[in-house]
Amino acid sequence: MPVLFTAYVAQSLGVVVEGVTLGFGPVLLTRKNWVLRAIPMNSSVRFKVTDSMPLLTAHEKKGALDVQPAWVQLLVSVSIPACLLAIACVLLGVDALRYFASGFAQLVSGALAPFTSAQTYLASYHAALADQSFGFVLGLTAAKMAAFHLLPFSSVGGFQLVMTVVQAFNARALTFPRTERLAVWLTLLLIASWALAAFVYVVSPS
Known part of the structure; x- marks a missing residue:
């Protein structure tokens, strides 16, 4: 799944992944910050960001996507389309x-x-x-x-x-x-x- 590739790329580059949701609809399984839903479409990754928390210290901002x-x-932005295009090729x-x-x-x-x-x-x-x-x-x-x-x-x-x-x-x-x-x-x-x-x-x- 491209979303899993994106999560892997982000973590490899030091970005904190706060949650991964696979599919949408009713929740089938929750494990730590991973959520599996019933319909296998519209998966998403949630990254740590600081836009809504501008007063954080440098240590607290570590790993946020928007300070990278x-x-x-x-690279994180293009990881999903790159993965999809690779599959297509x-x-x-x-x-x-x-x-x-x-x-x-x-x-x-x-x-x-x-x-x-x-x-x-x-x-x-x-x-x-x-x-x-x-x-x-x-x-x-x-x-x-x-x-x-x-x-x-x-x-x-x-x-x-x-x-x-x-x-x-x-x-x-x-x-x-x-x-x-x-x-x-x-x-x-x-x-x-x-x-x-x-x-x-x-x-x-x-």
Whole structure:
């Protein structure tokens, strides 16, 4: 799982991992800072951060992601999409790079046009489910998800990449919480638009 790879990368670089959640829905198992939920999707990693606790001492800030050098934050940010892209390349070879590159435009254009462009993309994915092997579909999904995780939206690597670059130039006025709120809204709008597109695709006559 990419989220496990991210937790491993972060800990290897000295970042404190405060919690790992695998899946969502009802809790099946809890062990220390690990939570296993019923539905195996939407896993996440929670890192130690200091943004909400600015008066901490240097010792208390040790291991927080946001006090690490920029290169550490960048590596942690790209670990999930890098893992997904690696999986796609193993399954699809160099074609994975083409599917990954096209994923950015497809995710955005599909969200902007849920009744037209998104329907075309969903039809193509549906055809792949019917005609291609499980390995191909898994690789295609991993490539597209790698692209999604690099979009500058909240809760995915792309947002953290943007914040890391912004902070490197000391532009704190553009960081939290204003930028995060905007990113959250963009994420919700993108997901809602694709959910609408999927609903329309499922209920529409074949």
